[in-house]
Amino acid sequence: MRHLASMLAATLLAGLPAVAIAQDTLRLRMNGDINVLDPIATTNFTIRNASYLMYDTLFAMDAQYQVQPQMADSVTISDDGLVYVITLRDGLTFHDGAPVTAGDVVASLERWGGVDGLGRVLFSKMDSIAATDDATLTITMSEPWGLVLDALGKISSNVPVIMPARLAATPASEAVATPIGSGPYQLIQDEWVPGSIAVFEKFDDYVPRDEPVSMAAGGKVAHFDRVELTYIPDTATAIDALIVGEIDWIEEVPADMLAFFDGQDDAKPIAARQAGNSMQLVVNHLNAPFDDPLIRQALQHALEQTPFLQAAYGDATDRYLECAAVFFCDTPYASDANTDRVLNRDVDAARALLDEAGYDGTPVMLMHVGDIAVHDAYYSVLKPMLEEAGFKVEVQASDWATVATRRASKAPVAEGGWNLFFTGWGYVDQINPMTNVYVAGACEDGWFGWACSEELQQLREEFAAAATEDERVALAERMQVLTHDLVSYVPMGQAFPSQGIASNLTGFIDSPVPFFWNVRRAE
Amino acid sequence: MPVYLAKRLLAAIPILFLVAVFIFSLAHLTPGDPAVLLAGDNATPAQVEAIRARLRLDEPLHIQFALWLADAVRLDLGTSIYSNQPVTRLIGQRVEPTFVLAAVTLCLTVAIAVPLGVIAAWRANSLLDRAIMGLAVIGFSVPVFVIGYMLIYVFAVQLRWFPVQGYKPLSDGVLTTLHSVALPSFALALVFAALIARVTRAAMLDALNQNHIRTARAKGLGTVRILIVHALKNVGVPVITVIGIGLATLIGGVVVTESVFNIPGIGRLTVDAITRRDYPVLQGVILFFSATLILVNILVDLSYAWFDPRVKG
Numbered sequence: 001m002r003h004l005a006s007m008l009a010a011t012l013l014a015g016l017p018a019v020a021i022a023q024d025t026l027r028l029r030m031n032g033d034i035n036v037l038d039p040i041a042t043t044n045f046t047i048r049n050a051s052y053l054m055y056d057t058l059f060a061m062d063a064q065y066q067v068q069p070q071m072a073d074s075v076t077i078s079d080d081g082l083v084y085v086i087t088l089r090d091g092l093t094f095h096d097g098a099p100v101t102a103g104d105v106v107a108s109l110e111r112w113g114g115v116d117g118l119g120r121v122l123f124s125k126m127d128s129i130a131a132t133d134d135a136t137l138t139i140t141m142s143e144p145w146g147l148v149l150d151a152l153g154k155i156s157s158n159v160p161v162i163m164p165a166r167l168a169a170t171p172a173s174e175a176v177a178t179p180i181g182s183g184p185y186q187l188i189q190d191e192w193v194p195g196s197i198a199v200f201e202k203f204d205d206y207v208p209r210d211e212p213v214s215m216a217a218g219g220k221v222a223h224f225d226r227v228e229l230t231y232i233p234d235t236a237t238a239i240d241a242l243i244v245g246e247i248d249w250i251e252e253v254p255a256d257m258l259a260f261f262d263g264q265d266d267a268k269p270i271a272a273r274q275a276g277n278s279m280q281l282v283v284n285h286l287n288a289p290f291d292d293p294l295i296r297q298a299l300q301h302a303l304e305q306t307p308f309l310q311a312a313y314g315d316a317t318d319r320y321l322e323c324a325a326v327f328f329c330d331t332p333y334a335s336d337a338n339t340d341r342v343l344n345r346d347v348d349a350a351r352a353l354l355d356e357a358g359y360d361g362t363p364v365m366l367m368h369v370g371d372i373a374v375h376d377a378y379y380s381v382l383k384p385m386l387e388e389a390g391f392k393v394e395v396q397a398s399d400w401a402t403v404a405t406r407r408a409s410k411a412p413v414a415e416g417g418w419n420l421f422f423t424g425w426g427y428v429d430q431i432n433p434m435t436n437v438y439v440a441g442a443c444e445d446g447w448f449g450w451a452c453s454e455e456l457q458q459l460r461e462e463f464a465a466a467a468t469e470d471e472r473v474a475l476a477e478r479m480q481v482l483t484h485d486l487v488s489y490v491p492m493g494q495a496f497p498s499q500g501i502a503s504n505l506t507g508f509i510d511s512p513v514p515f516f517w518n519v520r521r522a523e
Numbered sequence: 524m525p526v527y528l529a530k531r532l533l534a535a536i537p538i539l540f541l542v543a544v545f546i547f548s549l550a551h552l553t554p555g556d557p558a559v560l561l562a563g564d565n566a567t568p569a570q571v572e573a574i575r576a577r578l579r580l581d582e583p584l585h586i587q588f589a590l591w592l593a594d595a596v597r598l599d600l601g602t603s604i605y606s607n608q609p610v611t612r613l614i615g616q617r618v619e620p621t622f623v624l625a626a627v628t629l630c631l632t633v634a635i636a637v638p639l640g641v642i643a644a645w646r647a648n649s650l651l652d653r654a655i656m657g658l659a660v661i662g663f664s665v666p667v668f669v670i671g672y673m674l675i676y677v678f679a680v681q682l683r684w685f686p687v688q689g690y691k692p693l694s695d696g697v698l699t700t701l702h703s704v705a706l707p708s709f710a711l712a713l714v715f716a717a718l719i720a721r722v723t724r725a726a727m728l729d730a731l732n733q734n735h736i737r738t739a740r741a742k743g744l745g746t747v748r749i750l751i752v753h754a755l756k757n758v759g760v761p762v763i764t765v766i767g768i769g770l771a772t773l774i775g776g777v778v779v780t781e782s783v784f785n786i787p788g789i790g791r792l793t794v795d796a797i798t799r800r801d802y803p804v805l806q807g808v809i810l811f812f813s814a815t816l817i818l819v820n821i822l823v824d825l826s827y828a829w830f831d832p833r834v835k836g
Contacts, residue, residue, distance in 0.1 A: 033795060035606040042605075043563035117565040157563075173561065173574040175607040193616045194606045195795050196787035232688055233782040233791065236672065240680050241687040241785075371798065401555035401800050408559055408568070437565075447564075 024225040026516060027247040029238045033231035034198040037187060040112050041175040043157035045426060049251075049514055050229050052216075053200050054095070055161035055181035058086065058105060059153030060216035063510075065332070065431075067153030068217040070209070071100065071162060071182070081144035082127075088135045093205045094164055095186035102131035107168035109152070109160055115172040116158040118435055121464075122151040147434055147464050154435070155216050155513055156428045184208070184222040184517050200227045213518045215511045223507070223520035236260075242267045242500050250500035251514065254373075255316035258498060269498040271319065276427040276512075277497070278328070279308070279378055280438070281490040282449045284419050286410050289362045289391075296487035297341060298353035302389035303382075304345035305493035311377040313495055320495040326439060326480040329494060331431040332469075333476035338484045342491060350389035363394040365413045367406060367421040371399040378422050378492065407448045421448075422492070428512035433463050433472075438488040439479045451488035528821070535817045542813040543595070543806070547588050550802050556580075557604045557800040578604055591806065600810070601803035610807035613792060620690045621788035624704050624711070624780075625773035629766065631712035632719055637762065639716070640723025641750055647728055655720065662717030671710045671783040678706060688785035707784040711777060715769045722765045723758050730757035759830030767823035771816045 032046035039051040060070040069075065073089040092100035106129055113123035123129075127140040139148065152160055167176045179187055185200035192198050208219035230247065232238040239260045241247045245267075253260075253269050261269050281303070289295045309320040323329040324339035364386060369375040379395070386393050398406075403421055411417040430436045437447035441456025456479060463475045501508065507518040558574040559566075575581045579590065594601055600610035643655040679687040691703040730736060731754055739749050778790035789808060796804035 035603070035795070035799075041607075042561070043565065115563075115566065115570065158565075171573075171577065173570065173577060175605070177607045193787050194603070194608055194613060195792060196616075230689075230785070232785040234688075234785070237675065237688050237783055237785060240675055241689075244680055244683060244687055246687055246689065398554065399798065401560055401798055402553075405554060405556040405559045408571070 026224040026227045026519065027249075028227065028229050028516065029232050029241070029247050029250045030229055031251045033195045034192075034229055035194045036175040037179040037192075037198065038170075038175040039157065039159050039161055040115060040172050045157065046231075048157045048159055050198055051159065051161055051181075052183065052513065052515055053185040053227060053229075054179065054183045054187050055159075055163065056092070056183045056220075057153070057159060057161055057216070058109075059149055061153050061155040062214040062217040064214075067149045068211075068214075070153075070217060071105070075149070081146075082141045084139040084141075084148055085132070086137050086139070088137075089207075089209075090135075091205075091207050092182055094182045095180050095203055096164070097205075098164060099134075100162065100182050101134045101165075102137040103134070104165045104168070105137055105162050106131050107165035108162045111168045111170070111172050112158055112160040116154075116160070117437070118147070118151045118154060119158070119160065121434070122148060145464055146466065150432070150434070153216075155511075156426060156435075182206070184220045185227055196231055198229045200229070201225060208517075213509060215509060216513065216515065220515075220517035222517050224516075227516060239267075239500060242502065245502065248502040248505055249514075253498040253500045255314040255319055255498070258316060261500070266503050267500060268503055269500050270508075271496055272499045273496045273510075276328070276494050277424055278323075278427070278430070278494045279312075279374065279422055279424045279492040281382070281492060282407070282421050282423055283451075283487055283489060284417065284448075285450050285452065286444075287413055287417050287419055289357075289359055289364065290419055290487075292357050293485075293487065294353050294357035295359055297485075298350040298357070298359075298389065299386075299391075300341040300484070300487060300490055301344075301346045301350035301353065302391065303342075303385055303490055303492075305343070305491075307381050307385070308378050309493045309495065311381045312374045316498075318496075319498060320493055323494045324484070324491050326483050326491070327431050327433065327436060327476060328427055331427075333431065333433065333473060335477045335480050337477050338481040342484060345385075347389050354390050359390070361392045363392045363413075365394045365396060365417075365419045367403045367418050368395050368397040369400050369403050369422065370397050374424070375400070375422050382420075382422075410444065410450065426512060427494070433460060433476050433479055439483050441482070441486070441488075449488060451483075451486050453482055453486055456482050456486070524825070528825070531821045531824070535814070535821075538817060539810065539813055543592065543810055544588070546806055546809040547591065547802075548584075550800070550805050551584055551587070553800070555800045557802065560799060561604060591803070595806075595810065600807035603804050604801045605799050605804075610803050613804060614789070614807055614811050617787060617789045617792045619692060620704075620781075620786050621774060621790070623690075623693065623700060624707060624777075624786055624788060625770055627701065627704050627708040628711040628715065628773055629770060631708055632715040632769070633766070635712060636716035636719035637723050637755075637758075640720040640758070640762075641727050641755065643720065643724040644727030644731060645746070645750060647724075652724075656724070659717040659720045662713045665714075666779075667710055667714050667777070668779050668783050670713055671707065671780060674706045674710055675783075690786045690788075704786070707780050707786055710784075711773065711780055718769070719762060719765055722761050726758035726761045727754060730754040733757070756830060760827055763823055763826050763830065767819055771819050774815050774819070775812050 030046045034046060034050050036042060036047055037050060039048050056071050058071045059067050062068050071088055071092055073087045076085045088102060094100055109129060113119035125141055125143055125145045127142045129139045132138050162182060164180055167180060170176050178189060184203055184206045186203045188199045188201055202222045202225050208221050211218040213219055232241060235254060235257060238250050239257055242250055243264050258269050261267060283290050283296055285291060305322045313320050322343060324342035325334040327333035366379060368379040383393050383395060406418055407421055409416045413419060433439050439456055440446045441451055441453030443452035444450050459475050459479050463472055466472045466475060504522045505519055506522050507520050509515045509518055558571050558580055561574055562571045579587060591601060602609055603613060639655050643652045646652045675687055678685050685706050686703055689703060691699045693700050736749060736754055739753050778794055781788045781790045793808045796808060
């Protein structure tokens with residue numbers, strides 16, 4: 001013990017420099033932990049973000065939300081729109097040294113198509129997918145479907161990443177234990193501490209595309225030799241670490257901590273408008289009282305977005321906006337159609353609708369998530385608003401794991417069911433009617449809440465088959481009108497969280513998904 | 524002594540079994556389905572069922588327990604539901620930071636607390652005694668995360684003597700490791716030192732009132748010699764008992780400290796396993812913690828004999 005104490009004293013007295021930062025290392029603090037590196041086995045955004053470092057994709061979305069070839073060199077589509085022949089770029093190599101073959105691509109896409117929502121639709125409309133030779137794969141559709149490349153180039157969870165066929169043989173529900181990709185960085189398996197840190201090094205055999213970088217597309221040039229993704233659970237600690245230079249980037253800085261950066265030269269917050277997200281109040285259509293559309297519309301009248309946004313994001317008014325557009329504001333399918341009930345709180349109108357519907361005081365059961373700060377803040381506003389409008393409210397508090405399980409129950413409330421819960425989606429997951437879970441109208445086969453509309457289902461089919469963008473815009477607007485009448489959910493506004501970044505980093509890509517190629521440290 | 528040790532170790536087996544039954548039951552009775560969490564937002568009910576079947580979560584609980592126990596006795600604690608990594612590997616990665624943090628904290632604690640407790644007893648009821656005990660009360664009352672943030676602000680952000688966060692493994696060099704855990708260890712040591720200083724003072728006061736100390740004083744021995752040589756050994760048993768409890772707490776995982784200073788230890792692994800309903804990890808960690816706790820207790824019991832020869836196994 002004496003020896004240990006003397007060593008400690010020596011350390012203290014030596015006053016070692018706080019940290020020796022290697023200039024060739026990029027250190028990133030993610031919102032969550034990195035327990036798994038398989039973006040097919042989970043929809044978790046942290047895993048999605050981490051996976052982009054090590055996996056590549058066949059196609060990728062550019063800054064104009066257009067799909068471009070990535071691992072693909074070219075794609076030809078037959079005149080009848082049924083056959084897609086995709087040729088791979090030369091020189092694609094996995095991190096274990098094996099060449100990427102069309103067989104690997106087919107196996108990877110099949111695994112993805114078994115779990116991803118859009119992937120399942122794609123595969124349901126597919127006759128076959130096969131490797132014609134090592135560099136070519138052929139997809140044959142059973143009917144023309146306009147979203148084949150959109151599906152293969154989707155940017156958010158689940159991302160159709162490419163991995164060796166032997167790993168793609170892993171059941172999609174089971175994470176690949178030793179992940180291998182072909183992206184610009186490779187995992188250093190020995191340094192991976194699941195739940196804490198994942199370390200990557202530059203993959204020397206990666207050949208970037210020639211085109212300039214554009215969101216997920218273009219040349220992925222790795223400027224750092226090493227990238228460390230860390231999960232620092234405490235945000236205040238993470239900001240301090242950024243300020244002193246121990247890390248280079250924080251995925252999200254809460255609004256009430258922006259003041260930490262005041263007077264700091266070496267680190268700054270940046271508004272991540274592209275990385276916006278939103279909260280939604282999900283309504284269970286199967287249980288009373290919300291099995292009555294009038295009572296669901298009374299719910300819309302009972303709420304307004306700003307108090308919720310203020311509760312979660314404080315007075316950083318430039319970081320959020322009221323928005324009732326089903327496909328997000330400032331997007332190709334944004335619309336203000338049929339948003340009056342959502343945007344204008346009217347307690348009298350809510351009470352009138354409740355009277356008209358003959359609301360009998362059936363308690364509304366809220367599943368209150370206490371272990372996620374934003375959710376917790378939203379629930380604190382919800383209950384008094386509902387009560388003021390005449391709803392009787394019952395709250396059941398628990399953690400997210402419990403709510404995530406209970407929300408699958410279609411039983412009455414007394415038998416383990418529910419009425420309302422909040423959830424959040426990223427901007428990029430909702431801008432497309434094919435991936436937006438609230439416009440499916442798929443009844444009991446659909447997403448939680450089980451909103452039911454045959455017309456919505458039909459509109460979705462028409463959207464996928466639409467020939468022009470104008471047609472799609474019109475269909476999307478009609479979907480919004482129906483969705484707000486149906487009250488699949490109540491939108492709770494958009495937020496644009498701040499990121500924290502070292503002042504000497506340049507080349508950061510403005511994107512809904514944080515990418516770390518193209519980033520470099522200023523000389 | 525070897526017989527005593529063997530008996531204690533054998534007696535630990537039924538305790539570990541009961542702990543295993545209790546933890547298994549508690550984990551599986553907690554609401555929340557790992558298959559649902561694993562499947563994600565877009566999964567169909569059929570996919571969730573397939574996951575449940577693959578993980579054998581659809582088997583009756585006693586079968587699941589029997590399967591798990593059969594593996595556990597072969598030291599196979601299973602595979603994480605979420606990450607698909609062996610539980611023993613996950614625990615193995617977290618052991619070093621936790622043990623280093625515990626060991627350094629313990630050394631700092633003893634170095635701070637025992638001298639303060641001895642001085643307070645020696646100057647009982649004086650201003651110095653009151654000052655030391657007052658500080659001890661403050662140390663024990665202030666939440667460790669508050670102390671942590673203060674230490675970070677002063678020594679990491681302002682003075683930049685120590686890192687804000689993170690753990691450097693022993694393979695990077697002992698000094699580097701000690702440098703990385705200095706602040707969290709000191710934060711924890713302040714809390715534990717407050718407790719141990721009070722226990723030391725009480726035990727020391729008791730010792731100073733005993734006949735052999737009075738005899739030593741009558742013989743004209745110096746104060747330092749009386750305190751160190753004749754009295755200090757008498758405080759060993761109560762102090763080592765408190766240290767044992769503190770060590771068990773530290774090894775069990777001081778979650779707040781590990782979170783504030785980003786130390787990837789056992790505590791955080793446990794919390795992550797709970798939030799994900801990652802049953803194999805949770806069961807493995809609790810079993811590991813229980814075994815460690817039992818071992819610490821045995822070591823504490825054995826050390827009694829050294830401090831007080833009247834205590835024999």
